Amino acid sequence: MTVSFVCRTESALPPEKLFDLARSIDLHVDSQERSGERAVGGVTSGLIGEGQEVTWRARHFGIPITMTSGITEFTFPCSFTDEQIRGPFKSFRHVHEFEGTGTGSIMTDRVEFAAPFGLLGRVAERLVLHRYLHRLIRDRGHFLASISGHTGAP
Template sequence: MPIIKHEQFIQASLDVCFDLARNVEIHTLTTSKTKEKAVGGVTQGLLKKGDTVTWEATHFGIRQKLTVKVTHMEKPTMFVDVMVKGAFNSFTHTHRFVEENGGTIMIDIFKYKSPLGIVGIIADKLFLEKYMTNFIISRAKELKRIAENLE
């Protein structure tokens, strides 16, 4: 099971970073390359524990849907979303926020299991893990840009 970890320093407060990361409309802005949008469950505002959201996006030229549930939340330092339906066998995305040097370190930990057994493992090694890493980094950079322009 691949584990992707990315840390991004943001010159903005803990509360701002936490709320931006769980804001549905901001999520859409930070994933514009994949044309991601909320099409079910909570489709606007701030996600909270117990909420589900279905995202529709284009990955590898294929339009797909993915439903996640926020299973854990400790405001303003962490929340976890888990896939309940989608292309992966499973995934858990932990979002952590640590106050440091007048700003916030946003830490993404993304654990996933690809479908299709050995074929999925090969896909991870060939392209999927790199693709998912780049997706998480791109989203973090966009969150940083938005947060730092607010402060």
């Protein structure tokens, strides 16, 4: 079983620009400053692309976590997908979609994940992880949208 959610963020930027901001390792690090997230392996700065991997280290819930994700799908400037290769989740998939509007673009984040540890993991998914990850992705979207001078929509 997996848990999923969707976040939509409006931006004044065109889809091509927002697409590149969303795959920037450096901006990801900036947006996750609170957790001390940093890239420690694979692509550690600049723009990540198709078939490339990055290993992240961060502290969430006071626990040090290491996760390697790879770009498994990439269609510039419409969408890209990153998926956990190694890490704390049983599975983790994040689809980033970009659509032009009359005033900029909308970024849609579709996240699906499953926690390990059977029944205990399913309880954690629903009681803690869903809300925590939704807020993290929403705040990251707002961070990227604020680069263009526009605050993102929830």
